[in-house]
Amino acid sequence: KDILGMPQGDKRKELFLNYVPQLFYNTKKGKVLLLGKAATGKSSIKEVIFKGKDPSDLLNKSLTPTITLTPSVHSWLDLELGIFDTVGQNFDDYLEKGKSQIMAFSNATVIIYLIDYAMWLNNSDLILEDIKNIKEILERELYISEFVLFLHKIDLIDEKNRAEKINQIETEIQEKTNLPLYFTSIHPELLYSLYDAFCHVIRQQSAQSSILKETIDARIKELPKTLCFITNEQNSIIVQSMTSDFDYRRINYMHNLIAQTNGVFESMKATEQIKYFLLSTFDNFSINMKNLGLSDQGLKNIVCISHLRPDQQIRIVDDLSDVIKTKIKDL
Ligand SMILES: Nc1nc2c(ncn2[C@@H]2O[C@H](COP(=O)(O)OP(=O)(O)OP(=O)(O)O)[C@@H](O)[C@H]2O)c(=O)[nH]1
Numbered sequence: 001k002d003i004l005g006m007p008q009g010d011k012r013k014e015l016f017l018n019y020v021p022q023l024f025y026n027t028k029k030g031k032v033l034l035l036g037k038a039a040t041g042k043s044s045i046k047e048v049i050f051k052g053k054d055p056s057d058l059l060n061k062s063l064t065p066t067i068t069l070t071p072s073v074h075s076w077l078d079l080e081l082g083i084f085d086t087v088g089q090n091f092d093d094y095l096e097k098g099k100s101q102i103m104a105f106s107n108a109t110v111i112i113y114l115i116d117y118a119m120w121l122n123n124s125d126l127i128l129e130d131i132k133n134i135k136e137i138l139e140r141e142l143y144i145s146e147f148v149l150f151l152h153k154i155d156l157i158d159e160k161n162r163a164e165k166i167n168q169i170e171t172e173i174q175e176k177t178n179l180p181l182y183f184t185s186i187h188p189e190l191l192y193s194l195y196d197a198f199c200h201v202i203r204q205q206s207a208q209s210s211i212l213k214e215t216i217d218a219r220i221k222e223l224p225k226t227l228c229f230i231t232n233e234q235n236s237i238i239v240q241s242m243t244s245d246f247d248y249r250r251i252n253y254m255h256n257l258i259a260q261t262n263g264v265f266e267s268m269k270a271t272e273q274i275k276y277f278l279l280s281t282f283d284n285f286s287i288n289m290k291n292l293g294l295s296d297q298g299l300k301n302i303v304c305i306s307h308l309r310p311d312q313q314i315r316i317v318d319d320l321s322d323v324i325k326t327k328i329k330d331l
């Protein structure tokens with residue numbers, strides 16, 4: 001050994017070579033901080049997105065309130081994401097200078113402040129005060145986190161006035177905070193809103209995510225009534241793209257159908273060599289699911305739903321999965 005206690009000669013070379021993958025491996029780390037008052041839905045969001053929990057179960061049977069700051073690590077494409085689920089009841093502690101604040105805020109890449117829709121109606125001043133305080137902490141402590149707002153539980157807005165109400169709230173919050181704002185819900189019919197928001201926030205951090213999104217957007221843009229998405233091992237949607245003529249009210253129906261089909265596809269894959277799963281509906285939709293064979297990269301299936309003929313759609317999905325494989329492996 002030399003004076004630093006490092007082995008000499010071949011042993012040293014071996015040690016170095018063992019470290020090479022750690023030095024050059026492409027995984028980036030990220031930290032997502034979930035903030036918000038008690039019962040705004042932080043833990044529910046974490047369970048749905050990162051643990052693949054059934055959102056209907058979480059709506060029917062609530063989780064117990066979080067009692068200590070709970071970090072957990074999840075892989076998300078090329079990112080290793082630490083999710084910091086905070087204690088709503090102690091929200092004010094995070095605003096005070098001290099240990100809780102440092103644990104929560106330090107090194108956060110993204111801070112998501114959750115606004116409960118009902119609370120916004122009754123107590124918007126308190127919420128705006130929280131947001132102002134968080135902004136001040138970021139400026140004072142020179143944190144460079146991305147700060148975004150989720151207005152959560154939009155299922156509680158009457159469907160007839162939802163679009164209008166959302167517009168109105170958006171204008172008001174933008175005027176007062178000038179922060180990126182997403183409208184979300186874990187209600188099964190609106191779950192896509194949560195996936196969309198999350199994918200959007202994470203896209204800024206993940207090279208893979210932006211490449212996948214650009215690739216799919218470009219490939220499907222001329223296709224008739226098309227929705228295409230990619231899932232990970234937890235069956236969470238990590239990238240989603242659709243054409244403007246795709247009726248967004250059908251997204252939920254399609255997600256549910258795919259979720260059911262997925263179970264069948266999985267058990268068949270376990271015993272048979274299945275390449276595609278293809279369905280046709282009476283209203284002329286072809287639905288096609290294919291395993292990407294990229295589990296090492298955190299990707300599972302590509303799913304495409306469109307008004308194409310089944311054979312045309314298979315070609316598109318094949319094409320897309322080939323392009324995706326090359327691009328992901330080139331990263
Ligand atoms: N209607 C509706 N309820 C939701 C939604 N998301 C979560 N909830 C409900 O909100 C309540 C609180 O959810 P939690 O996820 O425990 O909230 P939290 O922010 O983690 O709360 P603390 O741990 O106390 O800070 C539960 O009853 C959930 O079922 C949603 O999108 N819509």
Ligand SMILES: [Mg+2]
Nearest residue numbers: 042043065066
């Ligand atoms: Mg919680």
